[in-house]
Amino acid sequence: MRVWLVSNLLVVLLSFGVPCQMVSASEFRLGVINERTDKPDHALTQFSALHRYLERELTPHGIGPVKLVIADDINEMANHIGNARVDALIEGVMPTLVIKRRSVELEPTLLVWRKGQRQYHTVFFVRSDSGINSLEQLRGKSIAFEAPRSTSAYFVPRAELLAAGIPLGADEERNLPSDSVRYVFADSEINQAYWVHRGRTDAGAFNNGDWDRLPTGIRKDLKIIHRTRPVVRWLFSFTPKVEMSVRQAVVEALLEAHTNDLGRKALQEAARIKQLERLNDQDRENLNYWSTVLEKSQ
Numbered sequence: 001m002r003v004w005l006v007s008n009l010l011v012v013l014l015s016f017g018v019p020c021q022m023v024s025a026s027e028f029r030l031g032v033i034n035e036r037t038d039k040p041d042h043a044l045t046q047f048s049a050l051h052r053y054l055e056r057e058l059t060p061h062g063i064g065p066v067k068l069v070i071a072d073d074i075n076e077m078a079n080h081i082g083n084a085r086v087d088a089l090i091e092g093v094m095p096t097l098v099i100k101r102r103s104v105e106l107e108p109t110l111l112v113w114r115k116g117q118r119q120y121h122t123v124f125f126v127r128s129d130s131g132i133n134s135l136e137q138l139r140g141k142s143i144a145f146e147a148p149r150s151t152s153a154y155f156v157p158r159a160e161l162l163a164a165g166i167p168l169g170a171d172e173e174r175n176l177p178s179d180s181v182r183y184v185f186a187d188s189e190i191n192q193a194y195w196v197h198r199g200r201t202d203a204g205a206f207n208n209g210d211w212d213r214l215p216t217g218i219r220k221d222l223k224i225i226h227r228t229r230p231v232v233r234w235l236f237s238f239t240p241k242v243e244m245s246v247r248q249a250v251v252e253a254l255l256e257a258h259t260n261d262l263g264r265k266a267l268q269e270a271a272r273i274k275q276l277e278r279l280n281d282q283d284r285e286n287l288n289y290w291s292t293v294l295e296k297s298q
Helices: 042-061 074-082 093-101 151-163 189-197 208-212 244-255 261-269 281-297
Strands: 002-006 009-013 028-033 066-071 088-092 107-114 122-127 142-145 168-170 181-185 203-207 222-227 234-238 273-278
Touching: 028 042, 028 074, 042 066, 042 244, 042 261, 066 074, 074 088, 074 093, 088 093, 093 151, 093 234, 093 281, 107 244, 107 281, 122 151, 122 189, 122 208, 142 151, 142 189, 151 168, 151 181, 151 203, 151 281, 189 203, 189 222, 203 208, 234 244, 244 273, 261 273
Parallel strands: 009 066, 028 066, 028 088, 142 181, 142 203, 168 181
Antiparallel strands: 002 009, 088 234, 107 234, 107 273, 122 203, 122 222
16 A cells, blocks of 8 residues: 655555555545556646545545545556445546446446536547548548547547447457457547547547647648547546445535635646536436447447
């Protein structure tokens, strides 16, 4: 177990395979997955302000300490949750659903507005002069995804291609069918766009917000050939063993975070979150749809 002290706040990073220690009934442990594999402390920096905000809001309710449990990938987080080392998870839709499918109980409770988006969809794009105008024409071509944990820039486009009957595999795989789409990971959305722009890959796929944020000099030479159904942006989920009083206090603190200065600052630093709100029936139908899609694509 690695212990980090940040501004006299206790942050615990649990290493994969380390036995779980006994915790107090009032302890609350928030799980996050590090988005930058090249920067091990990225998630710690990103979520420290939210950690401080939750500690301030929950302490009057007798809840504490608040701990941040940081995993390097989906598998490690699934292990933490399965071994009762995490009480709640803030993460994208597909990583959350993947963890749920691995016999790990999670209850999506709040919708997270991230980067100004309540929901988004994936766009497939190519160079304007490529002659490619549909997913079908990607057979035998290459595509740049962002990272293995990305909802809009890996899970969703991968599922969309498979649903269209188009085989795909990692670029390094041997003996793929000749009509397969070969994929590589670019590690960031801007890299995906640059790689397509420079001809390193034939196509890319990420969310419509990433497309809108592209530099004009890059976007003018690219075109969108396909859009997917929308998917809710991010989720805040509880494990079922969290006491109702703790759950209610956490939900109240998060729902009100965007209404005060400290909360807004914490949300902004935590992956540019605008606000959190309760999932409605339409949102849950959306999650059910993508859960079915994910199951079919495995």
